[in-house]
Amino acid sequence: MVYDDLENMNSIIRNCTKCILHENRKNAVCGIGSLAPEVFLIGEAPGRSEDENGIPFSGRSGNLLRKSLADTSITEHAFYITNSVKCRPPNNEKPKRESMKICNEYLKSEIQLLRPKVIIALGNTSLTALSLITGTKYGNISEMIGKKFEWNGTLIFPQFHPAAVLRNMKRLDIFNNVFLEVTKILRN
Numbered sequence: 001m002v003y004d005d006l007e008n009m010n011s012i013i014r015n016c017t018k019c020i021l022h023e024n025r026k027n028a029v030c031g032i033g034s035l036a037p038e039v040f041l042i043g044e045a046p047g048r049s050e051d052e053n054g055i056p057f058s059g060r061s062g063n064l065l066r067k068s069l070a071d072t073s074i075t076e077h078a079f080y081i082t083n084s085v086k087c088r089p090p091n092n093e094k095p096k097r098e099s100m101k102i103c104n105e106y107l108k109s110e111i112q113l114l115r116p117k118v119i120i121a122l123g124n125t126s127l128t129a130l131s132l133i134t135g136t137k138y139g140n141i142s143e144m145i146g147k148k149f150e151w152n153g154t155l156i157f158p159q160f161h162p163a164a165v166l167r168n169m170k171r172l173d174i175f176n177n178v179f180l181e182v183t184k185i186l187r188n
């Protein structure tokens with residue numbers, strides 16, 4: 001199903017029990033941000049703090065992400081951020097494919113409703129979620145960084161998940177360069 005109203009869809013997400021991930025969540029975490037975004041960011045899944053407060057990327061990863069975006073002049077007004085699945089997997093595991101497939105209708109609707117210029121897929125899980133929508137099979141994120149793909153008039157950029165940057169800060173320059181490349185394209 002594709003939803004035609006974001007607010008209506010978000011109230012459905014908050015009460016959603018379509019997959020097993022609803023069993024342990026405190027809050028389903030809906031996307032937030034600009035309703036006419038230049039940049040649409042997709043993460044993996046809510047973590048502990050997101051599950052607690054219902055806000056995507058509100059922990060350490062989110063802080064790093066927001067700082068890097070601000071440093072490359074992509075302001076809060078220009079982006080929308082969401083996750084491949086809207087409920088926290090137990091023990092911060094990667095979401096299972098079954099949950100990703102079920103939850104994908106929400107992600108697909110967000111993209112169709114907001115029609116962003118650029119989609120940035122943060123990490124392998126979000127690339128997989130995106131492939132369920134675009135029908136394109138992408139490679140591993142580390143081989144995909146620096147590439148871009150056109151889909152229905154939207155540019156797709158693979159990017160490290162900020163948690164992967166926090167695990168290895170040597171990735172920070174590459175991470176920032178992807179955002180610089182996006183900025184260059186948006187400002188041309």
Ligand code: SF4
Pocket residue numbers: 013016017018019020021022028085086087099102103
């Ligand atoms: S992860 Fe998605 S499909 Fe599963 S319960 Fe949460 S909102 Fe529903």
